[in-house]
Amino acid sequence: MTDDGAPDFEVPVGLFQDLEDLKAQVTALTAKVRALTGDAGPGEAFEDDETDAGVETDTGVETSDDEDDAWKFPPFILLLDPPVYDDELRALIEWVEGVLVPGYLAEPSADARWCHLxxxxxxxVARLHACWLAWQELTDPATCGCTGPSVWHRDHLDPCLRELRSSSGPFTGCTKGEHQINHRLPGLVPSAWTMEEQ
Known part of the structure; x- marks a missing residue:
């Protein structure tokens, strides 16, 4: 490296510009994440001028409040109300019964429980829904490349099935001939799951 920080070998001029663009994008995204999560470090203020509607950020991309409003987090199924819950559950049942059960679940046993209900x-429902949301993202090469399915198996499917099918999982009281639902139901939904009225 030379004294001015430039490498000794030849580097295309555009590479340095690309790096500066990437740094600016990371900075803008970090500010946006902090603004969305309310996570400002000590003494930090949010840069509102970068996220206001119609303002061009240092990434060169114009943002608007409409785009932010259109983007939503994936729904956590237990927070949905009918009929949205019913539609989401119907789609989940199709995926579990059409993909997961025939492809991944062997005959239930004492070590690998499963409940047909x-x-x-x-x-x-909560665990399988989360696994399904991850499957939707990680089996699309446009969003995850070629390693997505491997990541889905390792990080989502395997832990999900381990928890569901374990001897202490939600199907503990269910056997081939019996179905027991009340053995694992909480009395109340934890307060952290409720949405505050604004």
Missing amino acids: WFEHPVA
């Missing part, structure tokens, strides 16, 4: 177990 899994959709009546809220814990199972």
Whole structure:
């Protein structure tokens, strides 16, 4: 490296510009994440001028409040109300019964439990829904490249099935001939799951 920080070998001029663009994008995205999560470090203020509607950020991309409003987090199924919950559950059942059960679940046993009425177990619905949302993202090469399915198996499917099918999982009281739903239901939904009225 020379004294001015430039490398000794030849580097295309555009590479340095690309790096500066990437740094600016990371800075803008970090500010946006902090603004969305309310996570400002000590003494830091949000840069509102970069996220105001119609203002060009240092990434060169114009943002608007409409774009932010259109983007939503994936729904957590246990927070949905009918009929949205019913539609989401119907789609989840199609995926579980059409993809997961025939492709990944062997015959249930004492070591690998399964309940054919899994959709009546809220814990199972929540875990399988999260696994399904990850599957939707990680099986699309446009969003995850070629390694997405491997990541999905390792980080989502395997832990999900381990928890659901374990001897202490939600299907503990369910056997081939019996279905027991009340053995794992909480009395109240934890307060952290409720949405505050604004």
